[in-house]
Amino acid sequence: MNTRTQTTDFTPVDQDLYEKAFRLLDPDLDPIPEPTPPAALVVPAQVPLTAVALVRLTGPVEKTLTDALAFLDTHGWTRYSLINTQGARCSIGALRAAAGARNTAYRDAGNLLLDEARRQHGKKWQTIPSWNDCHSGAEVRSVWEAAIRRAHHLNI
Template structure:
């Protein structure tokens, strides 16, 4: 069977496609560069140059801190009407259920809070509500580092 295929294409104007795509997807407006921030615990881990598989506790803590960064941190209530959460609320959101990773992450977070702010803290909500955002974040980051080092 001999089938003849036409290989001659009609020439096109390349500028026509460029103009069409420009109309469909105009250049974005310039955005001011964001202020540099402190490196996150995750970026510090990646900068170490070795591949690390986060354990369930480290993953829960990291996801909870990311939740706080995204939705906001709150004092005095589990969930703020605008979506911000306290530390325990962020842990619950990250874990999805009160499973072993949730419990172990909470224990590690409270232990770190006691290390940094004194042994008097009996529960995460009381500690959360008695400290500033930077103090709370410092405890979160240290807890993530401890979970990473313990490979849990």
Template sequence: MNTRTESHFTHIDPDLYAKAFELLDPTPEPNAPAASAAPAPASFILAAPPVRLTGAVEKTLTDALNFLDTHGWAKHRLIHPEGARCSIGALRAAAGARNAAYEGAGNLLLDEARRQHGNQWESIPSWNDSHSGAQVRSVWEAAIRCAHHMNI
């Protein structure tokens, strides 16, 4: 095998980085000398860790649980006269419309309800009406964790 590697590196002006950083941050440091003959040492910008955005399903589930915490949880009716809602009512309030986030959140919530309480549940309202507030909250919290881990 006759592989030739030729290294033709272009010389870089050492002041180039200092000039680039000056362009990126043109404000002089307080009490810094105006101009010096020697080039300033290059400063390093440390990148922040990537920000994880909350997915639409996770946000819908979180907002719905916050709604239940704020307005109350109800059984056997979508909206109680005093403002409390059942799980599906809270999902509708949080999503604002029957959109993809609403559907995804509902599917994830029902999947978690079935995982914790058995596969016999056909709908969120039937599951909601058959369990205690603590059991319902446990399912909500697990569904939110699942959406977070799935990044949805």
């Protein structure tokens, strides 16, 4: 059986007429509210828009390296001993003091520091103490600063 309609002259529906008819049938029906724009699109005129500064958190490796260098600046740097009689420390001693424990940040900071020492002073260095003991304070500080910059750049 074919139920297709051959005519195409339909009368358009008048929405107001339907609403009036339904109101006559049910007078207790509440009026249809006007649509309101979503709250996200409504911006009060009295609220000024201000720029928000982005905050970058310091990663644990960068913090450990920065704190260790600050420790060296405060207490002094030494060679040939972890801590000398005046309280100055070698690089590994400062790293241990800054980290507080031999945790992941301590190990990663040490690896980054040693990698930077190898970049600047050759690949022969196997440990931080051996590198520390064979270089001047200025050379050691240069490696610390470069390692901090790398940690910052890597966001670690």
